[in-house]
Amino acid sequence: MNSIHRLRRPLVILLVVILLTGIAAVYVATRIYWRPLVTEAAFETAYAAGDRAGVVDLYQLALEERNQAPEGSERQIQADAVADLVEKTIASEAASRFDKIANGAVLSADDRDFFTIFDTLSTNALLDAFVAYTYKYLSGSYSDEEMRHMLDETLQIDVVYQTYGRVENEHDAMIAARPKIAEAEALMAASSWLDATRKWEQLQNDRSMSHFTLGYIEARAEEARENLLSETIRNVSFLLEQQKYYSARELLNVILPIFPYDAELLNFNVEADAHLPKSFSTWDLPVDHIAVRPLIADAEKAFAGNRYAEANDRFLLLAGEFQAMLKALYDNGYVLVSDDAFITAGGKFKAFSIPEGKKPLVLVFDSFHFAATRSLAGTIDRLVLDGEDGVTGALIGDDGAVQPIKDGDAVSILEAFIRDYPDFSFNGAKATIAVTGQYGLFGYVLNPAQAILKNEQRAMNGMAPVLLNDEQIEAERTDAKAVADRLRLMGYQFASNTYGDLNLPDVTVDAIREDDQLFKAVLGPFLGELRTFSYPGGRHVNTVSEKTSLLVQLGYSRLLAHGTIAYFAYGDGYTHMDMNLAGGDALRNPTATRFDRYFDTSRIIDYAKRP
Template sequence: MREMKPEQEDSREIKDELQLPEEEKPGFWGDSLADSGETDTDEKAEAAYYEARRQERHERILLRRKRRKRNRILGSVLAILVLFTCGGILFRKDIGKQFGRIRTAVTNGIKTTGNKNSTDNKKDIDVAAVTGITPTPEVTEEATPTPEVTEEATPTPEVTEEATPTPEVTEGVTSTPEVTEELTPIPDPAAAAEAERIQQVLAQAENCAVQYDYDQAISLLQNDAAYGSNPDMQQAAAGYQQTKDACVVWSPEQVTHIFYHSLIVDPSKAFDGDYKQGGYDQVMTTMSEFNQITQTMYDKGYVMVSIYDLAQMDENGVMQGKEVHLPEGKIPFVLSQDDVCYYHSQDGDGIATKLVVDGDGRVRNEYVEDDGSISVGDYDVVPLIDRFVEAHPDFSYHGAKGIVALTGYNGILGYRTDISYQTRPDDLNDDKKAWLDAHPDFNLDTERAGAKAVADAMKAEGWIFASHTWGHKNMSSVSMERLVTDTQNFKENVDPLIGGTDIIIFAFGADINDGGDYTGDEKFEYLKSQGYNYYCNVDSSRYFVQIRDGYFRMGRRNVDGYRMYYNPEMLSDLFDTSAVFDPSRPTPVPPMG
């Protein structure tokens, strides 16, 4: 059977429903009235009544047809609104304008329909007055005029992420779906990039402030082009200034200085009963002890500062003391480590063998395991402090770490960088000979390049270097001739790898005099002529600082087995020795001398 179009169905429906039942046809009733002898008045009233019913049915059919047409229009409008809503998120400016035009058109259409309904209602009232029957409002086939769309700019509607509900359509009421006028704003790429840059500057300033460099934090913010118009930057700078103003000021004479040697990773190998056990027990610290001491000092408020934070040469070559500014409860201290060379004599004794730079650019240690394999990790002071500061940046003042004191006769940092490994002089010691025999592919340039790479990475992390004399010489008793030779060896073999240094940390802690001023001392005058301005010995006092025009001098406190065992009270301001003392350490610790 051929399918009929909607218009054909509506036409057929009108024709079918207008066919009244036989008993309701005018002819039937006419015969009845004639037979009953009713008056012409009654006949006309009944004819008018059924004419009104016929008209009512006709109007209902037309209304149903119009509703179907209206629903199709509403469906089209909803589809257009959804398309424009989704498209507006990506093309807000252009689509938003068109969306506004359509909304205006729909609004005008609603008004037109409303006016038409008012006219229809008036006609309904007139029919009711004549017949006493309230008919359904007349619905005409007249098309709703298309509203005029003006070119006036309509604000871009904002579209929310919520789903738009399908509007409820009620009979006899024309409704338009409500559109939530919200659009997700499309960020300006330039504005977004600037906002991200400002956040980066704020983060940099905060990193400086965490390490107590309030002046640098304030400078970063105030020198930024956005500072004048950015309240976040202004508020942060004001906060940093307020924190700095409340800081406690420390003079150099109030700052203590502690030091370690290389750490013992495996006590069972260091304390194995051989001839080196006593020395390790006296002057070394185990890795376990070091980690506990570091944590305890941090918990007590200690903060690492650089020796350069305490005093510095001015433009006239005169040493000037400086101040350290720390919040209430923080305590400054200087850290150093001696003999970071990983001597041949320590091989196999449970101590790291070298410093390296790993794939992430971090300084780590190599350590030889029992089976001869090499592990890379944090086994000595430098990488352990680096990792600790990564986790606790407020343990460092202005990014400072410690001083690494180097000799040179076995090379530095675990690399065999001394010229003697290449020239092989007659007095080459047995340890060097054995190492060279085990490494026939030795290349001096390669070793020096490796050491320099590590030194550069350490300096970038805040570490500084010092001379510990090339041959680990006792400067209080060495001859002047030997002192000169030793200094030149350091200048030639070590300085080029570390970038030079103006700090000397005396081997054995032995100063060039008994503590009086250096003025007129021959050894001092020579060392001063070689560029040394900072001099550090070993002193059991909590504080020993001397600032003179030509130098800065500081005593250091040894944190090792000897001091923890015999003089725990001398370290009580730093930590409780009974809480950190490694039970694997042999006792009694051998006395000095």
């Protein structure tokens, strides 16, 4: 009997436990499923009525329901939406109230009540706002008086005081730091990321900085570093695309110590080194310049007995001669460089690095235009995109059809040569193209006045007119812009050869100024800002200070004329450089023209095709 009683007691206890568990489950289920659904409307009603305690209760209910409802259920989703709405609304109002106080309002009793009741919900917004205004003060865009008011009022809020009360004691240190910070901020405003990064690093090591100020400096330093890295990646990538490997490595040498473990920069450095010679030398002498006018692609046409045949023979090269000239220059140790390598933006000469054992050379495509008279010289009629990220010459038939041709122009020939002999171009150097404006750009008409001039020239030479309406001229402008942009990407630079093909020794200063204004108005949108000026016909005014001073005022710091030696002359804000014109005269008279120092001209001139 006793044993039966002993068995019943645990059973009763078990039944009680089961009963209580069931009651608890029913209670929870009742709490979750039988109570009214917490809604956004209920919150909005309580919030609009100013029932702050009611808002807190609704928020607590929403949190409880979000945690207890089955995952993904409608009730959980609804509760989550209500909790999110409450948090965002209270945070927004907290920030708004802080803004008013920071901008001159006094902390009111209602503000105190709001921040007390919604202490948890408003904490992040308050602390973020406090940091934002203190950083605004450090940056110089918030006055000392405003900062003092903000501290006096907002540090009365418990959570702000508990977190940032020390800032009141750091105020004097902040005042002392602001002028130093202003220097760094000026660099940031100018997007001078490298200098800004260095300045912020200097301030990070300044022991006079307070704890809060250091937080601001570190945040701004990181922003500067991020911008510097992004800018460097863009710039180095562009330099490598343009085969400017030396410039890329120079930039990386400056930046890699700041980001020594950045994989992308390290890969860039490997790529640049792979294309550079092992050793360099410093060049501090004048640099040879060779000028080449548009090439004769059709010798039969150029020397057919027209009135330009003699000039064509004297001053122009055949396309094949240009090809042979490039190979001879390469074999004799010349390497193409850009004027940018040794002439500063202010027109001063500077020594520069070149591959060991090489001689620098600047190539200038001079008097670069395709007037109707050039057609009689057997040149191409225009430059066109070649469909392979390059540019080539083209002929225009009597029916207006454009026919691209290979190896008939200096650009496509030079590009082909550099593909075969990439080390002929140092640091991506190609050629400077000196444009004469009145004849259009690269064979394209840019305005009605140029169309009229073109047809006048065609009529003088017995050629049929080319009639272009406004829509067709606009299409020509579009094509000209595309060619200019592509040439720039390929590494070519542009120069002014004047708009009207002026003979500068014979014209007035006012005429030069007016011509340049026209050049920039018509060709500026296509060529951009230019620093190089090529005297038409090579006839310089280096001894006429009034005219050279004007050219400098107009933005030209590199002045190119004709001569037979590597001659440089220096003036206030400019360097005058002579360039040797390659043509029939130069090839036939190598001693007089000093072309014999470049190569054996007898191996270049094509007597079979010349008169």
